Amino acid sequence: MTSDNFLDLPPLLSARGTVTLPGSKSISNRVLLLAALSAGTTEVRDVLLSDDTERMLDGLRKLGVGVEQVESHVFRVTGCGGNFPNKEAELFLGNAGTAFRPLTAALALSGGHYTLSGVARMHERPIGDLVDALRALGANIDYLDNEGFPPLEIFPATLSDAARVSVRGDVSSQFLTALLMALPLLDREVTVEVAGELISKPYIEITLAMMKRFGVEVARDGWRSFTVAAGSRYVSPGTVYVEGDASSASYFLAAGAIGGGPLRIEGVGSESIQGDVRFADALALMGAQITMGPNWMEARGPESGKLKAIDLDCNHIPDAAMTLAVAALFAEGTTTLRNIASWRVKETDRIAAMATELRKVGATMEEGADYIRVTPPAHIRHAAIDTYDDHRMAMCFSLAAFGTEGMCINDPGCVAKTFPEYFSAFAGMTQAVPVIAIDGPSASGKGTVAQRVATALGMHYLDSGALYRLLGLAAQRRGVALDAEAQLAKLAGQIDIRFEGEDIWLDGVKVGDELRTEEAGSAASKVAALHQVRAALLAKQRAFRRAPGLVADGRDMASVVFPDSVLKIFLTASAEARAERRYKQLKEKGMSANIAALLQDIRARDERDTQRSAAPLQQAPGASLLDTTALNIEQAVAEVLARYRAKK
Numbered sequence: 001m002t003s004d005n006f007l008d009l010p011p012l013l014s015a016r017g018t019v020t021l022p023g024s025k026s027i028s029n030r031v032l033l034l035a036a037l038s039a040g041t042t043e044v045r046d047v048l049l050s051d052d053t054e055r056m057l058d059g060l061r062k063l064g065v066g067v068e069q070v071e072s073h074v075f076r077v078t079g080c081g082g083n084f085p086n087k088e089a090e091l092f093l094g095n096a097g098t099a100f101r102p103l104t105a106a107l108a109l110s111g112g113h114y115t116l117s118g119v120a121r122m123h124e125r126p127i128g129d130l131v132d133a134l135r136a137l138g139a140n141i142d143y144l145d146n147e148g149f150p151p152l153e154i155f156p157a158t159l160s161d162a163a164r165v166s167v168r169g170d171v172s173s174q175f176l177t178a179l180l181m182a183l184p185l186l187d188r189e190v191t192v193e194v195a196g197e198l199i200s201k202p203y204i205e206i207t208l209a210m211m212k213r214f215g216v217e218v219a220r221d222g223w224r225s226f227t228v229a230a231g232s233r234y235v236s237p238g239t240v241y242v243e244g245d246a247s248s249a250s251y252f253l254a255a256g257a258i259g260g261g262p263l264r265i266e267g268v269g270s271e272s273i274q275g276d277v278r279f280a281d282a283l284a285l286m287g288a289q290i291t292m293g294p295n296w297m298e299a300r301g302p303e304s305g306k307l308k309a310i311d312l313d314c315n316h317i318p319d320a321a322m323t324l325a326v327a328a329l330f331a332e333g334t335t336t337l338r339n340i341a342s343w344r345v346k347e348t349d350r351i352a353a354m355a356t357e358l359r360k361v362g363a364t365m366e367e368g369a370d371y372i373r374v375t376p377p378a379h380i381r382h383a384a385i386d387t388y389d390d391h392r393m394a395m396c397f398s399l400a401a402f403g404t405e406g407m408c409i410n411d412p413g414c415v416a417k418t419f420p421e422y423f424s425a426f427a428g429m430t431q432a433v434p435v436i437a438i439d440g441p442s443a444s445g446k447g448t449v450a451q452r453v454a455t456a457l458g459m460h461y462l463d464s465g466a467l468y469r470l471l472g473l474a475a476q477r478r479g480v481a482l483d484a485e486a487q488l489a490k491l492a493g494q495i496d497i498r499f500e501g502e503d504i505w506l507d508g509v510k511v512g513d514e515l516r517t518e519e520a521g522s523a524a525s526k527v528a529a530l531h532q533v534r535a536a537l538l539a540k541q542r543a544f545r546r547a548p549g550l551v552a553d554g555r556d557m558a559s560v561v562f563p564d565s566v567l568k569i570f571l572t573a574s575a576e577a578r579a580e581r582r583y584k585q586l587k588e589k590g591m592s593a594n595i596a597a598l599l600q601d602i603r604a605r606d607e608r609d610t611q612r613s614a615a616p617l618q619q620a621p622g623a624s625l626l627d628t629t630a631l632n633i634e635q636a637v638a639e640v641l642a643r644y645r646a647k648k
């Protein structure tokens, strides 16, 4: 169920299957830049296609680098040997930190005049520590707006002969990455000293590994200093394969752990150079069963059946740690994630965003400057999750749909930053609570059949017509006209409806046979024709979708309320057969009835239900017809069950 700006995920029951990951963002953008800085042509394969890599590719093209897309995920980059052909360019780099920081450093040392800008959030993300280090080397960089933040204007450097520069490591490891990648552009030995505790060390490992692949070996003293020797030059290795994205793997591993699995991820594994593969260790600490090979990982639910809380220093997995915060909703106890101060300067302030959104679903949250603490609620509430233009917020919160009510994700399109096809991949790996939708005209027997099918399968049952009947009844009791759309829609939001077995309660009072009269049916069909009323009752109907499954009967179950139903039946019978059934039904209840009048009522109701503009009664696309005119109840039930089994 999607619209342009939100995605309503149904409640999820399980997760299993095999997913092939898109290429790593961190590796894609590093390799593309190194290929551009090299001598020679590089074929880069399995490149991630996303907003962030598009920003890098676009930037390189504007700098005059030859970038040719040879296949969908394959680019041929003709390196410029450290000398960008275009000495004047304006680059817009969106919110791509992996493009902005390294390009700043490379351009600052490459003798041209450039401006670099991004989206508003990029202009709030600090870059002063990197600029200071570059200035120490002689770079000529101006802030165009706020001191210490993009946008930047870069002029040709007047290089100093500094042999040592210092850069802070405790704000973003991308500053060190950017400096190291640019240093081979200088023709001398330079040592970079790291000031403060270096965060996100695994990302530096990726940088060093990629530089080595392009022929530049960095000497190091632990995590304190790094030296690039004089005469270092990037040389194309010919072809480079980009690994699958380990941060993206975290959502699927967590889905396997929460939803039972087995869920296998291909494209990244024990031989990965990405630090985020260690997310799998954190998930194992929570009790998940993890297995892996060189290029794959697999997650299953815990043997005990329940994940458990952890207290973890997440410095080594800053991005994937966000996934742990949402997985904590499904763990016993309080989870604490520490050493995550870098979350505050990412796409959004991720500590604040995570705390706000987890509170919406009912979690008890505690947040500090560099930690977050999650205590799960007894019951995960359905909520509209804001995503703050942060792809990881959207992807993490998809996991919350494993709660009993599903989850609504606002602005799901923000995943395009790193994983444009995320939600379809996620849907392919997860199984929603199944719905069998049985629609049809009045007295066709859908209620009787749906109830029996639900009992046979141990599923829940929704009589959606009862909601419209109850609203009609409530309106009549309160003197609201049956065509007063706005008032009726408001009333629909106010009335308290409760189903207990055969009994139905309206505003705390049990409703009797009055609900089943043709008058109540007729009132229902009048209020049901109003768009605002239908919209007001939508969420109430969807809330019936609970594990292990739902059988729902009505007029628009398959077309509007549960369009992803696993089985859609359009159950009908001739108007005469239906009038006769209704006649018998009313007589059995000791109510008065006249078969000719019933036939007339049924025809009038059919006319209104099929001709209205709001969710008209129809055989929905994908629904199969079941005409029960010549079938008894048992035969009709058996037929629905047979069709369901055939679907499984």
Ligand SMILES: Nc1ncnc2c1ncn2[C@@H]1O[C@H](COP(=O)(O)OP(=O)(O)OP(=O)(O)O)[C@@H](O)[C@H]1O
Pocket: 440, 441, 442, 443, 444, 445, 446, 447, 448, 449, 465, 521, 553, 581, 582, 584, 585, 628, 631, 632, 633, 636
């Ligand atoms: N296949 C069938 N053969 C004979 N009688 C049936 C059949 N299916 C249902 N009935 C009987 O028809 C009557 C009407 O059925 P039911 O109330 O289930 O219909 P419905 O489609 O849900 O109606 P409404 O939409 O008005 O609620 C019931 O008494 C039921 O027992």
Ligand SMILES: Nc1ccn([C@@H]2O[C@H](COP(=O)(O)O)[C@@H](O)[C@H]2O)c(=O)n1
Pocket: 442, 443, 464, 465, 466, 468, 469, 521, 524, 525, 526, 528, 529, 553, 554, 555, 556, 557, 605, 609
């Ligand atoms: N999904 C639905 C269900 C019912 N209606 C309207 O309510 C009337 C009463 O329904 P019953 O199934 O209890 O007979 C019906 O005639 C419809 O007009 C609906 O619109 N959508």
